[in-house]
Amino acid sequence: MHIEEIKIENFRNIGFMGIFPHKEINVIYGQNGQGKTNLLEAIWLFTGCKSFRTSKDRELVCFKSENAEISTSFQTSLRENTASIFIDKKRTASLNGVKLSSPRELIGKYYSVVFSPVHLSLIKDGPLNRRKFLDTAISQIDSVYAKKLTYFNHLIGQKNALLKNAAENPSLLDTLDIWDEKIALAGAEVIVERINYIKMLQNKASLIYGGISGETEELKIKYLSNVPYESEEKQDIAEIYFKNMQKHRPNDLYLKNTSSGPHRDDIEILINGISARKFGSQGQQRSASLSLKLGEAEIIKNLKGEHPIILLDDVMSELDHVRQNYILNKMSEKQVFITCCEKETVSRLNAGKVFKIEKGKAVV
Numbered sequence: 001m002h003i004e005e006i007k008i009e010n011f012r013n014i015g016f017m018g019i020f021p022h023k024e025i026n027v028i029y030g031q032n033g034q035g036k037t038n039l040l041e042a043i044w045l046f047t048g049c050k051s052f053r054t055s056k057d058r059e060l061v062c063f064k065s066e067n068a069e070i071s072t073s074f075q076t077s078l079r080e081n082t083a084s085i086f087i088d089k090k091r092t093a094s095l096n097g098v099k100l101s102s103p104r105e106l107i108g109k110y111y112s113v114v115f116s117p118v119h120l121s122l123i124k125d126g127p128l129n130r131r132k133f134l135d136t137a138i139s140q141i142d143s144v145y146a147k148k149l150t151y152f153n154h155l156i157g158q159k160n161a162l163l164k165n166a167a168e169n170p171s172l173l174d175t176l177d178i179w180d181e182k183i184a185l186a187g188a189e190v191i192v193e194r195i196n197y198i199k200m201l202q203n204k205a206s207l208i209y210g211g212i213s214g215e216t217e218e219l220k221i222k223y224l225s226n227v228p229y230e231s232e233e234k235q236d237i238a239e240i241y242f243k244n245m246q247k248h249r250p251n252d253l254y255l256k257n258t259s260s261g262p263h264r265d266d267i268e269i270l271i272n273g274i275s276a277r278k279f280g281s282q283g284q285q286r287s288a289s290l291s292l293k294l295g296e297a298e299i300i301k302n303l304k305g306e307h308p309i310i311l312l313d314d315v316m317s318e319l320d321h322v323r324q325n326y327i328l329n330k331m332s333e334k335q336v337f338i339t340c341c342e343k344e345t346v347s348r349l350n351a352g353k354v355f356k357i358e359k360g361k362a363v364v
């Protein structure tokens with residue numbers, strides 16, 4: 001899929017901007033603080049997800065304005081579409097002239113994958129960001145997954161509340177087995193989806209990483225669960241998970257928290273067999289997180305038949321020419337937006353459009 005036009009009004013430092021991007025490569029360059037990432041952020045929002053920089057919609061509206069509006073026309077393999085998003089205290093969206101009950105209804109209608117400096121934390125930081133990456137990625141290809149996850153989190157919240165109130169009302173503890181049964185089943189659903197996704201991602205991301213590193217290094221990813229399952233069958237995982245919660249119950253009662261389950265899981269990322277998080281160099285970590293993101297895009301293409309719009313914020317710095325060329329050449333047939341400070345960084349491109357951004361405006 002690709003965007004044919006995007007119009008942005010009163011969004012961050014962009015008063016008004018209207019552009020007609022190239023079908024493949026678009027380079028957005030300009031000095032620091034001019035609005036390059038803001039433009040990518042606007043393009044991203046049509047996924048129906050929250051911004052990749054903030055969860056507070058209000059921050060997206062220009063300081064001087066009450067509300068912001070972005071609209072686009074985009075082409076998928078099936079049809080020509082229009083979408084718009086209106087932001088004041090909250091976000092509302094419409095697609096092809098029909099108002100949606102939630103912007104999340106855009107999920108599955110418009111696909112995008114973003115890689116920005118915040119995504120470096122995918123490798124570096126704790127498991128929370130890796131779980132978030134995994135959950136967002138699966139949600140884009142499977143709208144039921146988000147519901148399963150919400151249901152699981154809801155159950156965990158309920159059980160934890162029960163553990164907290166049990167001191168005052170011990171009879172509540174009689175219902176713990178019932179909660180654990182429900183949690184085990186709901187948790188197994190989440191774990192199975194994540195295991196399957198990680199398998200697909202391992203295939204795609206390891207190929208990409210091999211290419212980026214000139215086949216000198218190998219990337220491996222594994223789902224790391226604290227539920228010690230032996231088979232990958234949902235029912236088996238649920239049984240083991242139930243037993244695991246029973247085993248941890250004394251401790252959970254003491255801490256008033258559920259310690260076992262997919263809400264505590266992680267992804268293990270290995271480069272040449274050693275932890276990328278603990279031992280990877282800066283360049284290796286950047287290449288690995290980029291490979292995960294580009295792998296995510298390949299999975300969307302395979303399952304949905306649409307190339308997602310790829311947003312690459314500041315990736316070029318720190319990468320040598322071999323790595324830069326690899327990334328750029330891998331991008332054919334996809335619409336890509338790349339931001340950088342120097343126009344020269346991507347001067348090797350012979351096709352595409354270049355936009356210079358200055359004080360929130362596209363100047364040529």
Ligand SMILES: Nc1ncnc2c1ncn2[C@@H]1O[C@H](COP(=O)(O)OP(=O)(O)OP(=O)(O)O)[C@@H](O)[C@H]1O
Pocket residue numbers: 011012013014030031032033034035036037038039059060061062063064341
């Ligand atoms: N809600 C807002 N209203 C007005 N201006 C805003 C708002 N949010 C952010 N800005 C401004 O937008 C600018 C940052 O834009 P952006 O992050 O897109 O810069 P950039 O061109 O990507 O820069 P860099 O090269 O440093 O990444 C800042 O000057 C910031 O003050």
Ligand SMILES: [Mg+2]
Pocket residue numbers: 036037038313314339
């Ligand atoms: Mg930026």
